[in-house]
Amino acid sequence: MREKLKDFFALQFEDALIDEIIEAGELKFYRSGELMMDIGDQVDFVPFLLRGVFKVLSEDKNGDEIAMYFLERGDTCACSFINSLESKKSKIRTVAETDSEVILVSLERFDEWMVKYKSFRHYVIESYSIRLREMIEAIDTLAFMKMDERLLKYLHDKAQVLRETMLNTTHQEIAYDLNTSRVVVSRLLKQLENQGKIALNRNRIEVLDIDRF
């Protein structure tokens, strides 16, 4: 655990902070598909990702969901800061995209470290700002890109965070994430395949035009 912490967070964290994280943090494993937090959940912890990928989704009143962004190792969930400090009710759903390892830290300790450690404060503010940029990107994508572009971006993003060009997913799942219908996804994927950008198989999509990680 110490090694993993060092690898992804500790570059900027001082040893005393690492010790505290190890002492106070709860190491938790999530299996692929498992829910970390759901909309409306009471959130009283802040997660730090050691390994794996999480998908962050939002949902409207009708229960239609839309994928916002992915979290990878070294990331934390900026939304949980807000959730924690304000309503304590999650506005988002976070689901494990792969088997993952996370350190959960209670809000009390989180607050404490914010005051106590400069490195921690910087890390949190930095994550916050990265997340804000991602949000803006997500909004741009939704507002200005057509479905075919959104689809390709989705595939690229996913391949990127997973560091894997072979994606195990279904057209239906993509449709849920992009909040469209499966038929539309199937047709657009077919187009992309004809353009030589991807290869299609049942439950599998290979992204061919990735400019390497």
Next chain:
DNA sequence: ACATTAAGTGATT
């Protein structure tokens, strides 16, 4: 062999 689930397609709005 049969049922189930994923994916493909034409037509319509």
Next chain:
DNA sequence: AATCACTTAATGT
């Protein structure tokens, strides 16, 4: 781009 109404293909039992 969404929906309907199929059809076809892949996979599990």
